[in-house]
Amino acid sequence: MSSPLSGVRVLDLSQMLAGPFGSMILADLGAEVIKIERPGEGDIGRGMPPHYFHGESVYFLSVNRNKKSLTLDLKSQEGMDIFYRLVKVSDVVFDNFRPGVVEKLRIDYESLQKITPRIITCSVSGYGQTGPFKDRPAFDLIIQARGGIMSYTGEPGRMPVRMGAPMGDLTGGVYAAHGVMAALYHREKTGQGQRIDISLLDSQLSLQIYRGLYYLYAGEVAQPVGSGHVSANPIRAFKTQTFDIVIDANTDKFFQELCAGMDRKELASDPRFITRADRLKNKEALYAILEEVFLQKTGEEWLELLEGRLPAGPINTVDMALSDPQVLARNMVVETTHRSGEKMKLLGSPIKMSPAGEPRFTPPPALGEHTDQILKDLLDFSSQEIRDLREKGVI
Amino acid sequence: MSSPLSGVRVLDLSQMLAGPFGSMILADLGAEVIKIERPGEGDIGRGMPPHYFHGESVYFLSVNRNKKSLTLDLKSQEGMDIFYRLVKVSDVVFDNFRPGVVEKLRIDYESLQKITPRIITCSVSGYGQTGPFKDRPAFDLIIQARGGIMSYTGEPGRMPVRMGAPMGDLTGGVYAAHGVMAALYHREKTGQGQRIDISLLDSQLSLQIYRGLYYLYAGEVAQPVGSGHVSANPIRAFKTQTFDIVIDANTDKFFQELCAGMDRKELASDPRFITRADRLKNKEALYAILEEVFLQKTGEEWLELLEGRLPAGPINTVDMALSDPQVLARNMVVETTHRSGEKMKLLGSPIKMSPAGEPRFTPPPALGEHTDQILKDLLDFSSQEIRDLREKGVI
Numbered sequence: 001m002s003s004p005l006s007g008v009r010v011l012d013l014s015q016m017l018a019g020p021f022g023s024m025i026l027a028d029l030g031a032e033v034i035k036i037e038r039p040g041e042g043d044i045g046r047g048m049p050p051h052y053f054h055g056e057s058v059y060f061l062s063v064n065r066n067k068k069s070l071t072l073d074l075k076s077q078e079g080m081d082i083f084y085r086l087v088k089v090s091d092v093v094f095d096n097f098r099p100g101v102v103e104k105l106r107i108d109y110e111s112l113q114k115i116t117p118r119i120i121t122c123s124v125s126g127y128g129q130t131g132p133f134k135d136r137p138a139f140d141l142i143i144q145a146r147g148g149i150m151s152y153t154g155e156p157g158r159m160p161v162r163m164g165a166p167m168g169d170l171t172g173g174v175y176a177a178h179g180v181m182a183a184l185y186h187r188e189k190t191g192q193g194q195r196i197d198i199s200l201l202d203s204q205l206s207l208q209i210y211r212g213l214y215y216l217y218a219g220e221v222a223q224p225v226g227s228g229h230v231s232a233n234p235i236r237a238f239k240t241q242t243f244d245i246v247i248d249a250n251t252d253k254f255f256q257e258l259c260a261g262m263d264r265k266e267l268a269s270d271p272r273f274i275t276r277a278d279r280l281k282n283k284e285a286l287y288a289i290l291e292e293v294f295l296q297k298t299g300e301e302w303l304e305l306l307e308g309r310l311p312a313g314p315i316n317t318v319d320m321a322l323s324d325p326q327v328l329a330r331n332m333v334v335e336t337t338h339r340s341g342e343k344m345k346l347l348g349s350p351i352k353m354s355p356a357g358e359p360r361f362t363p364p365p366a367l368g369e370h371t372d373q374i375l376k377d378l379l380d381f382s383s384q385e386i387r388d389l390r391e392k393g394v395i
Numbered sequence: 396m397s398s399p400l401s402g403v404r405v406l407d408l409s410q411m412l413a414g415p416f417g418s419m420i421l422a423d424l425g426a427e428v429i430k431i432e433r434p435g436e437g438d439i440g441r442g443m444p445p446h447y448f449h450g451e452s453v454y455f456l457s458v459n460r461n462k463k464s465l466t467l468d469l470k471s472q473e474g475m476d477i478f479y480r481l482v483k484v485s486d487v488v489f490d491n492f493r494p495g496v497v498e499k500l501r502i503d504y505e506s507l508q509k510i511t512p513r514i515i516t517c518s519v520s521g522y523g524q525t526g527p528f529k530d531r532p533a534f535d536l537i538i539q540a541r542g543g544i545m546s547y548t549g550e551p552g553r554m555p556v557r558m559g560a561p562m563g564d565l566t567g568g569v570y571a572a573h574g575v576m577a578a579l580y581h582r583e584k585t586g587q588g589q590r591i592d593i594s595l596l597d598s599q600l601s602l603q604i605y606r607g608l609y610y611l612y613a614g615e616v617a618q619p620v621g622s623g624h625v626s627a628n629p630i631r632a633f634k635t636q637t638f639d640i641v642i643d644a645n646t647d648k649f650f651q652e653l654c655a656g657m658d659r660k661e662l663a664s665d666p667r668f669i670t671r672a673d674r675l676k677n678k679e680a681l682y683a684i685l686e687e688v689f690l691q692k693t694g695e696e697w698l699e700l701l702e703g704r705l706p707a708g709p710i711n712t713v714d715m716a717l718s719d720p721q722v723l724a725r726n727m728v729v730e731t732t733h734r735s736g737e738k739m740k741l742l743g744s745p746i747k748m749s750p751a752g753e754p755r756f757t758p759p760p761a762l763g764e765h766t767d768q769i770l771k772d773l774l775d776f777s778s779q780e781i782r783d784l785r786e787k788g789v790i
Contacts, residue, residue: 003581004578006581021604025573029577051613058613062604062607127725128725131720131724132721133721134721139706141624142643145632145641146709148715149560152712153548153557153558154550155550159632159639160632160710161549161550161619162548163558165606171745177573181577182424182425182576182746182748183399183751185399185576185579185583186398186399186751188580189583194399194748194750198747199725199747202743203745205717205722208713209560209561210457210458213446213453217448217453217740218446220446221712224556226557227557229536231445235534237545244540246540248537311537313537313541315545316542316543317543317546318603318616319610319616320543321541321607322600322603325526326522327596329525330525330594330596332600345611347601348600350597350600352574353574353578353589353592354592355590
């Protein structure tokens with residue numbers, strides 16, 4: 001049993017969320033991901049408020065498990081020399097600098113390829129390395145908004161809202177990991193390196209999928225629908241006496257099951273609600289009835305009555321989701337040991353495979369935790385040389 | 396120049412959205428993806444209302460470009476024989492059946508491995524192949540709700556809403572593509588096949604990221620914040636005289652730029668708004684002022700004034716997003732030629748790399764469009780044999 005990406009070494013210059021989420025996917029799959037961090041300060045995510053564990057930002061902890069940390073001052077000549085030597089024994093250089101920075105630092109694909117023709121570089125940026133807006137700063141909310149999906153997230157007639165998960169950032173990381181893996185496979189076949197250019201905005205656009213084509217082919221501009229569905233009913237969230245629930249009872253079969261499960265069989269033969277078209281036409285009348293009925297029992301009681309009959313489930317709050325029996329059965333909450341000796345919990349990996357087996361989980365690294373080990377093992381530095389570099393502030 | 400996954404052959408049994416989105420990522424990267432579809436009917440996504448192009452569902456078109464289609468009745472012995480022969484010359488078998496179906500059809504990993512030890516299988520399902528809920532049906536809304544992110548998507552004090560993009564489905568496809576690529580790389584190194592088990596619910600959980608850990612480490616249960624931010628201000632959407640815009644002016648620097656750009660410099664020295672803490676404490680007062688100010692100009696005017704100074708941008712509706720200059724400059728809207736001869740538009744791929752270059756885009760296949768070609772080229776069937784199979788309804 002070995003991890004799928006075992007033997008792959010990634011030099012990871014990325015910080016905060018989008019980049020580190022992408023390199024975490026690679027790390028969870030077994031790549032050796034070495035964070036290259038500025039001496040003293042490191043990944044700016046390390047300081048992110050508001051929650052800390054043993055002095056480390058929980059935000060940082062969430063996306064940096066399974067990685068190593070090496071401090072290196074890329075603005076010093078000695079730091080650059082070490083970086084180039086590391087590139088020679090690595091497969092991937094991964095960054096989320098603004099466009100132009102890697103060229104300025106002379107760690108762009110063209111420069112690194114001269115040292116190691118097989119190198120793969122992957123840059124994640126807000127708008128990509130090309131195009132009229134490439135130099136603009138981009139944060140998650142701006143990307144969600146410009147990408148178009150925010151415009152149809154929310155309630156009809158009200159202001160749009162953001163997707164609760166930071167999809168503007170995360171999606172870029174996801175595609176970066178795709179790019180790296182495709183390039184690694186390709187390199188095995190051809191020996192060729194690759195330069196990957198991932199934009200958060202492109203990534204967001206790719207999520208438009210059929211909504212984008214509905215506009216291109218039919219001129220339909222998607223509008224917010226709350227928890228509902230523009231052309232199917234009832235698919236929606238409802239309040240109960242306890243937690244909120246969702247149902248998807250659009251088909252005749254599921255609608256009949258819903259009525260049976262609610263002990264309101266007469267609704268299924270009500271002329272207003274017999275066909276899908278009827279239910280869509282008389283949406284508000286159906287909503288009014290269902291809203292009232294669902295308020296008569298608890299969420300637990302409704303799910304007990306409905307879950308066997310049709311697609312239905314709780315709107316889990318975070319605490320509920322993280323203790324959901326299915327979530328726990330699938331190891332989506334895992335444990336590792338922090339270097340303080342204390343146990344720490346992390347989210348699991350959704351990529352389950354065998355014979356490779358469940359990923360290992362090592363705790364997120366302290367700043368520079370692996371500097372000495374990496375310099376000794378990979379580049380044959382002596383303890384004295386390492387002490388000198390540390391004194392000069394290079395590491 | 397060759398595509399990164401060129402030479403990889405995928406037998407794709409998946410339908411609708413989650414599976415086809417994942418196999419589309421592989422196809423865009425150059426894998427030969429062969430949809431295996433039921434004769435006569437095919438992928439049920441082919442019939443999805445409400446929009447059609449030359450009789451084909453636009454929903455279907457959106458996730459099936461770059462694929463081939465072969466019809467095959469897996470319930471007939473001859474169909475199964477052909478499938479097994481195809482497995483011998485393929486790398487990946489990809490499905491999104493409910494758990495148990497591949498075993499029943501005898502196309503599960505264990506069965507296929509006997510034929511082709513190097514085979515990689517990937518199953519995408521609502522809840523995964525294991526756990527107490529594995530047999531339940533799951534649709535996008537149910538997954539968004541159970542996964543927890545919906546609970547904090549929406550406005551404070553109102554019912555949660557769904558993320559506008561079908562993230563419950565899409566995220567499963569995304570991780571399936573990761574799993575397949577990692578397994579392909581691993582197989583190059585070790586010769587070993589792999590069984591991949593992707594659950595939409597696991598995938599959703601992985602997007603909880605720091606919000607999940609905020610609960611595990613600090614007991615914080617994420618709440619809906621509209622377009623705003625729980626611990627930073629002003630980061631939000633605002634109405635203008637035309638379209639809505641978003642700004643991210645939380646830091647002192649960006650807040651001062653915002654005030655300057657609005658020609659309201661006095662706000663930056665207003666004792667209620669000087670520090671980040673002040674602005675968070677006096678959020679409502681600041682909102683009231685900004686809401687009024689933003690209503691005094693158009694969206695175009697505000698972005699002209701603000702975009703150079705701080706992260707800001709439009710809330711693009713779908714039509715705006717698909718004509719955004721950066722989106723067009725990055726080839727996120729591409730064109731190919733439908734077999735009718737008519738030009739057709741598709742969304743581009745966010746995974747840009749060189750020297751591999753931009754992906755090719757071939758139109759989504761007609762049902763069984765490549766049956767003859769594949770049977771002849773890969774399995775040496777004669778025209779007569781193919782006619783016989785067609786007559787018997789096997790293909």
